[in-house]
Amino acid sequence: MTVAALPIIEARGLRKAFGATVALDRIDLRIDEGRIVGLIGPNGAGKTTALNAILGLTPYQGELKVLGRDPWTERDRLMRDVSFIADVAVLPRWIRVSQVLEYVAGVHPRFDRGKAEGFLAKTNIQRGSKVRELSKGMVTQLHLALVMAIDAKLLVLDEPTLGLDILYRKQFYDSLLSDYFDRSRTIVVATHQIEEVQHVLTDLMFIDRGRIVFSCSMDEFELRYVEVMVRPEQVVAARALGPMHERQALGRSILLFDRGVNQKLERQQLATLGEVRTPSIADLFVAVLGNTPGNLAAGAQGVAR
């Protein structure tokens, strides 16, 4: 990592509890400029709470700076540089497309209306339509058009493609990458749909029970994790190499190795055991969070550091 990269988000001991339920358990994190970070975790892991704290939507304990500001006390000022799509259903249903363009242009100093109009021209969205008359996919297109026309430093997406069909989902990330993202922007996306963000992300963060249990860059991920589809006769030998996870598929054992832990594991050596490939994020996610919730924290800690 380069030292000159700016910390867009910096949290130390970030904690948030709702009564007895701890949603964020003293999280430390740092997200640098120019990254696309996937925040991945099961339901109730604390993803939305973490994003809400970053966006100044919820008070918290501990230290948190977004673009050098305290989000809770400076939300309105911060929102000049931060854009946010919660999920598909937050645009007010009564508003017309033309009105929402006019309003955002009125209140947002960094909104380029022409740009938004340009994005909308590529869709079937009519200027006079009300949001309630648009399909779910079109509402997302509209919201995305608004957000992409804002010259923000940080874009936060919380399950942005929830409930959309595959065409819109694909299009969503495609336009985000081709028309919006550049190295001066930062995107944080929380999602369940791991497969579709795998090739978009530059960094990965697994969150579980209010803790960040794993984080690495995608470059690191590809170097470090190896999945081997082991031939039946080699299974015992493969297990001896200390895989972090094993699963069965189509009658074969699939072993996941962490080369960061076991440095001497060479790809060539593993290739003698079976087919070698880079695991999907989903496979790693399962391996890290484990099938046995009881000893999850301990196992995950070992992987994370």
Added chain:
Amino acid sequence: MNSQSNAVPGSFDSQRIAPAALSATRPFYWSVRRELWENRSIYVAPLAAASVYLFGFLISLIRLPQKMRTLSALDPAHQHAAVTMPYEFAAGLIMVTTLIVAVFYCLEALHGERRDRSILFWKSLPVSDLTTVLSKAIIPIVVLQLVAFAVTFATQWIMLLLSSAVVLGSGLNVANLWTQVSLFQMSLMLLGHLLILHGLWYAPVYAWLLLVSAWARRAAFLWAVLPWLVIFAVEKVAFNTSHFAAMLGHHFVGGGQAVEPGMSPIIGVQLSSLSGPGFWIGLAFAAIFLAGAVRLRRYQGPI
């Protein structure tokens, strides 16, 4: 990986000079417009009331020539009352309509955005909670009153012109009608009445309703009314008195008495109602309630 060697942490502002330094009033202006887009009842309801009234008035014009002929038999005070009554009735109807709109508007203002989750969209824009709450508070305190005034003003002129046409058509003299109905004076009175009584004197009521709408998860109307009923009931049962109700009654009905149009023909009398402590105590309460609403909105998310 990115390396902006010239940039140091915490210098985001210096990297990019704000393209358009917005004045603080711009988000406020657009937020008020936003309210008008969302709540078309603000002007539709008074217009509808006026239209219905005008329709009824149109039918009543059949009897107008007869009424004008018998008018001279009455003494001057009754003459004036008989002629101006429909005009004051129109103003009253539009006023009541506006009040109802104001109450429902306030109860919905900070509740609806949480119910339909759109608060997450509004909060993703650089508009502070203070700006948002003030843009909602100004609707019943100023905007609705100005709308009520404009609609009443137009309605009364239409009424007067229609009456004049009928009177002329039946070969009578319109001078009597025009001397009795002094629309300019009535309008000035009305504007003072709306802004001072319905706007400022009632401001604590609107602010209270906004506070409840920011707080309640459901049944905002119930929460808005219930505490006052409870205080009233407890006082009644415990001490068999009703000072609390009397106090509120005095403030909102009696306190504004001085500004009732029929009672104070001069605008100065209306303004004099502002010098009493009651008016300022009311405004102080309004400010407290609004501050509470601003704070609540900061904590609240979708429900």
